[in-house]
Amino acid sequence: MSLPAYAGPGETAWYYTYRAICGLIFTFLIVPIFVIIPLSFNAEPYFTFTPEMLAFDPEGYSLKWYAEFFTDTSWRNAVINSFIIAICATLISTTLGTVAALGLSQSAMPYRTAMMAMMISPMIVPLIISAAGMYFFYTRIGLGSTHLGVILAHAALGTPFVVITTTATMVGFDRSLIRASNNLGADGITTFFKVIVPLILPGVISGALFAFITSFDEVVVVLFVGSVEQRTIPWKMFSGIREEIRPTILAVATLLVCISICLLTTLELLRRRNERMRGLSPG
Amino acid sequence: MADTTMTTADGIPLKVSLRKALMRQKMRALMLVAPLFFFLFITFVMPILDMLFRSVDNSIVPDILPRTVLALEEWDPDVVDVPPEAAFEAMVKDIQEGYEAKTIGRVGRRLNFENPGMSSLFRKSGRRTKKINEAPYKEALIAIDDRWGESQTWRVIKKLSPKYTASYFLQAVDMQETVDGEITWQPEEYQVYLNLFWRTLVMSGIITILTIILGYPVAYLLATLPLRTSNLLMILVLLPFWTSLLVRTTSWIALLQTQGILNDLFVLVGLVDDDDRLQMIHNQFGTIVAMTHILLPFMILPLYSVMKTIPPSYMRAARSMGANPALAFVRVYMPNTVSGVGAGSILVFILAIGYYITPALVGGRTGTFISNYIATYISGAAQNWGLAAALGIILLALVLVLYLLYDKIVGIDNMKLG
Numbered sequence: 001m002s003l004p005a006y007a008g009p010g011e012t013a014w015y016y017t018y019r020a021i022c023g024l025i026f027t028f029l030i031v032p033i034f035v036i037i038p039l040s041f042n043a044e045p046y047f048t049f050t051p052e053m054l055a056f057d058p059e060g061y062s063l064k065w066y067a068e069f070f071t072d073t074s075w076r077n078a079v080i081n082s083f084i085i086a087i088c089a090t091l092i093s094t095t096l097g098t099v100a101a102l103g104l105s106q107s108a109m110p111y112r113t114a115m116m117a118m119m120i121s122p123m124i125v126p127l128i129i130s131a132a133g134m135y136f137f138y139t140r141i142g143l144g145s146t147h148l149g150v151i152l153a154h155a156a157l158g159t160p161f162v163v164i165t166t167t168a169t170m171v172g173f174d175r176s177l178i179r180a181s182n183n184l185g186a187d188g189i190t191t192f193f194k195v196i197v198p199l200i201l202p203g204v205i206s207g208a209l210f211a212f213i214t215s216f217d218e219v220v221v222v223l224f225v226g227s228v229e230q231r232t233i234p235w236k237m238f239s240g241i242r243e244e245i246r247p248t249i250l251a252v253a254t255l256l257v258c259i260s261i262c263l264l265t266t267l268e269l270l271r272r273r274n275e276r277m278r279g280l281s282p283g
Numbered sequence: 284m285a286d287t288t289m290t291t292a293d294g295i296p297l298k299v300s301l302r303k304a305l306m307r308q309k310m311r312a313l314m315l316v317a318p319l320f321f322f323l324f325i326t327f328v329m330p331i332l333d334m335l336f337r338s339v340d341n342s343i344v345p346d347i348l349p350r351t352v353l354a355l356e357e358w359d360p361d362v363v364d365v366p367p368e369a370a371f372e373a374m375v376k377d378i379q380e381g382y383e384a385k386t387i388g389r390v391g392r393r394l395n396f397e398n399p400g401m402s403s404l405f406r407k408s409g410r411r412t413k414k415i416n417e418a419p420y421k422e423a424l425i426a427i428d429d430r431w432g433e434s435q436t437w438r439v440i441k442k443l444s445p446k447y448t449a450s451y452f453l454q455a456v457d458m459q460e461t462v463d464g465e466i467t468w469q470p471e472e473y474q475v476y477l478n479l480f481w482r483t484l485v486m487s488g489i490i491t492i493l494t495i496i497l498g499y500p501v502a503y504l505l506a507t508l509p510l511r512t513s514n515l516l517m518i519l520v521l522l523p524f525w526t527s528l529l530v531r532t533t534s535w536i537a538l539l540q541t542q543g544i545l546n547d548l549f550v551l552v553g554l555v556d557d558d559d560r561l562q563m564i565h566n567q568f569g570t571i572v573a574m575t576h577i578l579l580p581f582m583i584l585p586l587y588s589v590m591k592t593i594p595p596s597y598m599r600a601a602r603s604m605g606a607n608p609a610l611a612f613v614r615v616y617m618p619n620t621v622s623g624v625g626a627g628s629i630l631v632f633i634l635a636i637g638y639y640i641t642p643a644l645v646g647g648r649t650g651t652f653i654s655n656y657i658a659t660y661i662s663g664a665a666q667n668w669g670l671a672a673a674l675g676i677i678l679l680a681l682v683l684v685l686y687l688l689y690d691k692i693v694g695i696d697n698m699k700l701g
Contacts, residue, residue, distance in 0.1 A: 035537065100318070
């Protein structure tokens with residue numbers, strides 16, 4: 001959308017006003033993400049810029065909150081828990097989700113809409129309701145306050161993302177490739193790993209990333225299903241904000257922003273690869 | 284007469300063979316879906332069913348006071364005020380047994396939801412009924428506490444005798460069943476939940492409208508810019524989308540709190556006085572601002588994908604036929620984006636009404652949602668699982684209705700991510 005040559009003064013004025021408004025909205029979107037980064041280097045335990053920081057006085061800056069994060073055992077446990085839970089949950093949901101997506105995208109699949117609705121329901125049901133139900137049920141069957149319980153719960157929450165992204169890649173999948181592979185003498189398993197997997201891989205990986213981040217960021221279910229033993233990073237942040245608010249949380253938040261930037265980059269690269277492989281023009 | 288049925292090479296009729304092949308395909312598809320189906324059934328569907336069960340479950344009284352429940356079956360409170368001696372005997376036996384098994388406190392707590400004071404009555408009686416071992420039981424119980432002689436006490440117990448109850452659902456919509464079996468509104472001072480549902484809906488509505496107002500121009504810009512530029516700007520939308528919810532909530536606390544960045548800035552430029560800084564957090568304002576920010580990408584992305592499909596030639600055609608830019612936009616462009624606005628709104632609204640974390644951290648007292656009450660009733664001081672389950676089921680029903688709407692507008696199959 002560029003300004004046409006015949007635009008009058010009114011139109012020109014509106015054009016620049018509109019751009020300015022959009023600039024403000026982008027600022028609203030992005031400033032809260034970046035404002036915490038400088039704050040995490042605060043030498044004082046405040047959540048705001050001190051006069052020293054504004055004067056760019058080196059005295060006003062410090063790495064001590066990062067040091068606290070890396071040396072504190074309860075934070076270290078939280079990091080370990082977060083990774084264990086997120087990785088296990090991602091493995092479960094990616095495996096089950098990919099296999100189910102293969103079934104769902106077959107034309108012979110009966111009750112497809114109903115099945116699809118059930119498979120993505122964990123994404124639709126509000127987290128507090130899933131968490132409450134899981135709390136009741138997992139306690140009843142002895143999974144409450146265990147790592148396994150939290151992992152299974154997170155795997156359930158992550159599967160819709162894998163199912164959606166993988167079925168989306170399957171839509172553009174040329175089924176005659178499978179017949180061609182069979183025709184050339186490959187059995188089902190060979191065909192799956194040599195033909196199907198490479199083609200749907202971008203969808204599977206982006207689904208897995210969604211599943212990972214869902215588990216990694218998730219706090220409501222952990223709060224209910226888990227106990228202190230299963231304390232994850234988001235749990236520590238949540239209770240930290242509620243009880244004693246320290247800039248260590250800002251240091252952790254900054255590190256998490258870095259992680260999400262990495263994830264975003266990976267996803268963007270995957271998207272481009274997917275489009276290239278399907279012969280679409282790269283974005 | 285020659286057989287005219289077509290057969291395959293091995294002599295099976297073609298129809299049968301085809302049916303078999305189709306059946307096999309169907310089975311294969313089902314087998315692929317089955318593992319996830321059962322996994323989700325156990326880890327996700329069963330918990331929801333469990334919650335549904337808890338919202339009507341009333342087994343505490345009949346399980347712990349079985350004899351009393353049986354003895355009260357015959358008693359008609361409208362005929363005789365107080366039940367017969369047999370009921371008192373049954374109650375004494377039940378309390379003694381419950382005191383031994385340490386379950387009697389649960390009955391007291393359950394009855395307390397219906398009639399405050401029952402918890403203390405059972406605590407008191409639990410200790411003292413040990414000494415009662417012969418008739419007359421009625422006098423002995425009344426000697427422990429006068430309330431055993433009151434009709435009200437027994438009516439409440441009789442009312443809670445059935446195994447299932449609608450009382451949690453009634454309570455969740457500010458109603459109650461009186462001991463006479465009438466369904467009425469709760470007393471004014473206990474009416475909280477309908478207001479709370481209303482507040483949740485209104486605040487979610489405001490948040491949805493704000494995301495439309497902020498998301499529409501941005502989505503339009505992204506959809507009309509050249510692809511290279513719009514992909515770069517898209518990062519500004521996707522980065523918040525991918526950033527942890529807690530990180531974004533934390534930064535809103537840093538921005539909005541009274542000693543926070545925005546207030547500091549306002550004081551610096553002289554907009555507000557240092558002594559009366561603005562209270563922008565721990566109230567509805569804080570919740571609305573933070574949640575609008577958090578949910579904005581969920582509005583921009585569906586809007587963008589719809590706007591992307593509108594050919595730019597539409598607008599040019601409208602202009603060439605004499606419409607000024609504003610008219611062309613309102614009459615030609617906007618009607619084409621209705622489905623995107625609908626999809627985005629329902630998505631944002633569904634996400635908003637179930638939110639827990641952000642309202643819990645920045646909502647204070649006035650900015651909390653129904654989810655916060657559900658959480659309190661599960662793990663907080665005022666534990667009441669039945670009520671939490673009933674509130675949860677109502678919220679779930681609300682979400683499912685919206686979900687069906689979403690399905691009508693966009694279709695579940697067309698849901699896209701990122």
